[in-house]
Amino acid sequence: MTSESREELIRTSDAPERATLLELLFDLAYVAALAVTSVQLSVDATPTGAVQLLLLLMAIWWTWTITAQLTDFYHPERRPVQVMITGTMFGTILLAGTIPFAFGSLGWLFASAYVALHVTRGVILLSVLRARHVRARAARFLFWFVVSAIFWMLGAFATDWARFAWWLAAITIDYVASGLRYPTPWLGRVPRKQYEQASAGHLGERYQQFTILALGDLLLMPTLRIGTTEFTPERFVAFLITFVTTLLLWQIYVFRAGAFLQVAIVQRPGRISRAAPYTHFLIVAGIVSSAAGFDLVIGQPTGDTPTSWVAIIVGGPILFLLGRTVFEYVVFRVVAWSRLAWMAVLIAIAPAVTFLPPVFTIATTALVLCGIAISDAIRSHRGSRTLPDVTSLRS
Structure with a gap:
């Protein structure tokens, strides 16, 4: 590869602001991974199962966000970058397939796939880049993924909680670094x-696109469940509620999303690129939890609601709202007090809904989300008092 072609790996002004078709195909691999995670959470709806799945989801999410940063800094239509994207896509499918067995017989495969994805990417970049400052960037990423790889592989050959401890240390290194x-x-x-x-227009759009695709998990899970179980009026009502809840979460997420993107492009792309991975992880975790809750409720819409189910059903929207609220604060330095108040309502009603049938539990949650959507609409009407003008953020 010539020096000129190596330099072309860096994103230039002619690079597409919109996501490429390969990037969109790449995202579909993660939709599958999220669906597998939701299914596993509904199967193992225990505190231990939830904590283990949260750690695995952190690893899967980090693989996506690092790849999103890759296509934001490097030209996504150059051949070496496309090779890395397709390789990561295959590795993601492998990670997703091992999720049910990651804390069992296939822990070595999950850890090996994760390590191989990140270390191989770094090696490829160091081999094709020439400019000193971009080689140094790739070397920094590679160094820390090699450090965390030690803990991933130590955990791969440990058992039970020892494996969890090693992997928790590994993913903490990745996130903190x-x-x-x-x-x-x-x-x-x-x-x-x-x-x-960073090309904030591209990166901001990537996070928005991924979140919308992830919301598809909220439609996929209940549709698959109702299509494979006996039809009853209670299940149909639960199905309708899950559809309405999905629309509400979509509305809450896209509230002023265009303004977010405008601020990112015009003023502070660095703030977006550094904060979005963490805030959107909470959003994605909330979607996975909500999808698992929908699956459980449609499977059994009547009877008492187990405490573990309440944690999943109510915890999902809380995580989603927390990530959305923190993201808004990071961008605008504005606290959505009304949304925080509604989150407090969700937390307060959690103990009471254990005495309700599961279908009423998700109905109650949907009512709270409806209240949030209405509050957001009111805030939007008072936009001049709640949202700083974009030009005021020039600093």
Whole structure:
């Protein structure tokens, strides 16, 4: 590969702002991974199962967000970048397939796939890049993924909670190192200006697209369940409620989403690129939990609601709202107090809904989400008092 072609890997002004078709196909692999995670949560709706799945979801999400950063910094239509995207897509399917057995017989495969994805990406980048500053960036990422790989592989050959402890240390390293801008011996941290140079229009759109696709999990899970169980009026009502809840979560997410993107493009792309992975993880985790709750309720819409089911059904929207609220604060430095109040309502009613049938539990949750959507609409009407003007953020 010539020096000129190597330099072309860096995103240039002619790079597409919109996601490429390969990136959209890549996202579909993650829709499958989220569906598998939701199914597993509904099968193992226990505190232990939920905590283990949360850790696995963190690994799967981190693979997506690092790849999104890859296509944001490097040209997504250059051949080496496309090879890395397709390789990551295959690895993601492999990760998803091992989720039910990751804390059992296939822990070695889950850890090996995760490590191989990130280490191989770093090796490829170092082999094709020439400019010193971009090689240093790739080296920083690779260094920390090699460090975390040690813990991933130690956990792969441990058992039970020892495996969880090793993997928790590994994923913590991945998340914290990114938050600290990958401080690396002799190289220092990733310069802030590299985050500011990010194509925020592309990156912001990638997070929005992924979230909308993830919301499809809320339609997929109940549709599959109602299509494979005996039809009853109670199940049909539960199905309708899940559909309405999906629309409400969509409405809550897209509330002023265009303004978010405008701020990201015009003013502070670095803030978006560094905060979005963490805030959107909460959103995605909330979607996975909600989808698992829908699956459980349609399977058994009547009778008492177990405490573990309540945690999944109510916890999903809470995580979603928390991520959405923190993201809005990061961008605008505005606290959505009405949304926080509704979240408090959800937490307060959680103990009471254990005495209701599951179908009434999701109905209650949907009513709270409806209240949030109405509150957001009221805030939008008072936009001049709740949302800073974009030009005021020039600093």
